[in-house]
Amino acid sequence: MSRILAIETSCDETAAAVIENGRVILSNVVATQIDLHRRFGGIFPEVASRQHVLSIYPVIQQALDEAGVTNVQTLDSIAVTHGPGLSGSLLVGVNAAKGLAFASDLPLHPINHLAGHIYSNWLDDSSPHLPALPNPVNGDSLLGEGTIARADGADESAVRVSEQDFPMLILIVSGGHTELILMHGHGRYERLGGTLDDAAGEAFDKVARLLDLGFPGGPIIQEAAQKGDPTRFALPKPLWQNPDHRYNFSFSGLKTAVLNLTRQLEKDGQSLNSPELKADIAASFQQVVTEVLVAKCADAATAYAVRRVCLCGGVSANAQLRKAAEERFQALNIPLTIPPIYLCTDNAAMIGAAAHFLDLPPEANGRGLSVDVYANLPL
Ligand code: KG4
Ligand code: ZN
Numbered sequence: 381m382s383r384i385l386a387i388e389t390s391c392d393e394t395a396a397a398v399i400e401n402g403r404v405i406l407s408n409v410v411a412t413q414i415d416l417h418r419r420f421g422g423i424f425p426e427v428a429s430r431q432h433v434l435s436i437y438p439v440i441q442q443a444l445d446e447a448g449v450t451n452v453q454t455l456d457s458i459a460v461t462h463g464p465g466l467s468g469s470l471l472v473g474v475n476a477a478k479g480l481a482f483a484s485d486l487p488l489h490p491i492n493h494l495a496g497h498i499y500s501n502w503l504d505d506s507s508p509h510l511p512a513l514p515n516p517v518n519g520d521s522l523l524g525e526g527t528i529a530r531a532d533g534a535d536e537s538a539v540r541v542s543e544q545d546f547p548m549l550i551l552i553v554s555g556g557h558t559e560l561i562l563m564h565g566h567g568r569y570e571r572l573g574g575t576l577d578d579a580a581g582e583a584f585d586k587v588a589r590l591l592d593l594g595f596p597g598g599p600i601i602q603e604a605a606q607k608g609d610p611t612r613f614a615l616p617k618p619l620w621q622n623p624d625h626r627y628n629f630s631f632s633g634l635k636t637a638v639l640n641l642t643r644q645l646e647k648d649g650q651s652l653n654s655p656e657l658k659a660d661i662a663a664s665f666q667q668v669v670t671e672v673l674v675a676k677c678a679d680a681a682t683a684y685a686v687r688r689v690c691l692c693g694g695v696s697a698n699a700q701l702r703k704a705a706e707e708r709f710q711a712l713n714i715p716l717t718i719p720p721i722y723l724c725t726d727n728a729a730m731i732g733a734a735a736h737f738l739d740l741p742p743e744a745n746g747r748g749l750s751v752d753v754y755a756n757l758p759l
Contacts, residue, residue, distance in 0.1 A: 382456045385449070385480070386732030387440065389473030390465025390493045391555070392416075392423045394435035395728035398447035398455070402736025403504045403540075407446035408722075408729040411435045418595050422585065429468035436476045443728070452484040458748075459735030462490035463757030464556065470753035481748045488748025489735040493726075494759045497552050497692040498563065499737055500719040500730035501541050541717050545688035549681045553673060553701075554693030555581035555596075560627045560676065561759070562684055567738045569759050572680055573627025576619075580669060580695045583631035587638050587665050591658050601662045602698055607655075608663030613641055615668045620675075627680055629672065638665055666700055674704045681714050688715045697724040 381401060388395040392413040398406040413431050417423050449455060460477035463470060474490075481488040541548075543565075550561040550569075558575035578586070581598055588597030593604060615637050618630040638661060642652055650657060673695075681689050689709055695701065696718050709716040723730060 382736055383447075383449075383454070384457050384459050384489075384732045384735050385440070385443065385452070385455050386459040386491075386728040386730075386735060387436075387473045387477045388461045388493070388496065388726060388728040388731045389432045389436065389469050390461045390463070391469060391726055392428050392431075393726040394432050394439045394473075395726060396436075396440040396443035397728035397732050398443055398449060399503075399729055399732030399736065402499070402502060402733045405503060405729050406448070407443045408727055409439050409443045409446065410722075410727050411439050414596060421589055421595050423466075425466045425468055428466060429472055432469055432472035436472055440476065440480070452480060452486070455484075455486060457487040457489055457735065458484075459489040459491050459731050460751070461493045461496060461731055462751055463492065463754030465493055465753075465755065467753055467755045470755070474751055474753050478748055478751060488751060489738075489740050490748075490751045491731045491734050491738070492757055492759055493731075494552055494557060494559065495567070495734040495738065496730040497554060498550050498561070498690070499733035500692050500723045500727070501690040501717045502733050502737060503719065503723060503729055504540075505720045505723075541688065541690065545715070547684065547686050548688040548690055549677065549684065549686040551673065551677050551689070551691050551696075552693045553580040553691065553695035555579060555585065555695075557693065558629050558631070558673075559759070560629075560680055562680075562686070571759070572684075573625070573629070573676075575629040575631060576625070577630050577632035578635065580629070580631055580673065581693070583635050583665075583669065584695065586635045587662070590635070590639055590642065591652070591661060593658065593662070598695060598698060601666055602700070604655075604659050605663035605666045605700070606659075608659030608661070610663040610667035612660040613664040615641070615664055617668055617672050620672060627676055629676065631669070634665070634668060666698070669695075670698070670701045670704045673701060674708050677705070678708050678712060681709070682712065686714065688717065691716070691718045692724065694725045697721045 384399050386397045394411040397408040458477050458481045548563050552559040558580045560572045562570040584601050585597035588600050593600045619625040
């Protein structure tokens, strides 16, 4: 039995969680800074680290309280994201974790944020403490969708991600990363490809800004696209069936294509203020991103005869991507897992899961005092 306190502050969410045996979420607290950054149209790094300083101890305290942990020393270890991410943000979580580990004489595990996203697929979604996170756009609950691993006994027919599923294919699609990875075992990753320029989430954010829709772009584009016609504008599918870049992605050109399209439409006398026009552009963009992601994933899953495909990262919260992936992998008869939406975007539960399954030796020197942050840490 292992109980781990996990801390995540790599970007704009201050998060802490207590995870049992890498699966059970005893608590999962996320303080989002979306409202703070909205006025800047993106994440303002210095504002993010200052807010982490204000939120970190209340968030950790709430995570401990909700998990019923009254004495930190009864935990087995502390895990913290040490990269990749914004250095100033990472430092707040790492320093808080170091202080707690030192004071309570617990081992400290530095965890790669991308490994965290991967292990979000190993968490159970039937834990008693599900956070009631509202959708930042329309206020709806973010809970309840998706293909999810459930706890033993929660649903007899439900499937859990396990060691039997290796080799599995992982698609990480977030604001900073788009990576296609063949996972051979715990911590054994073979990178098949990734984006050559912008990440998928970054493209959502940039296109939303371009259409003056606001921040964060992903949920807003999804919302706008619901009313739009995805076939109205034929946008280019980047690196589509390109033998030199079979498993690579590129989203910067697609963003430029959207920019050129808006300029052409304005030249033709169309108003970009029209919600219908914005909806059609958003839907056409989302359609291309989804098609490219799912097609490359399906190609790799078949070529490497994987036993399971796992999606993760903020963009895997996208409803159209989830639906398209579910349909494609069902047709291919390859099991697919996508975390519930609240575990797709940044959280600390996934960091606790990664720490459990990776079973890392704790930093020997001063029980973690030598842990540092790395903005560009590779997986
Ligand atoms: O994983 P994440 O929370 O943070 C990073 O590690 O980057 O991902 C954030 C990204 C943002 O770019 C956001 O726009 C995108 O995930 N995102 C979405 C959706 N929800 C969040 N993209 C598309 N559709 C969504 N529903
Ligand atoms: Zn992330």
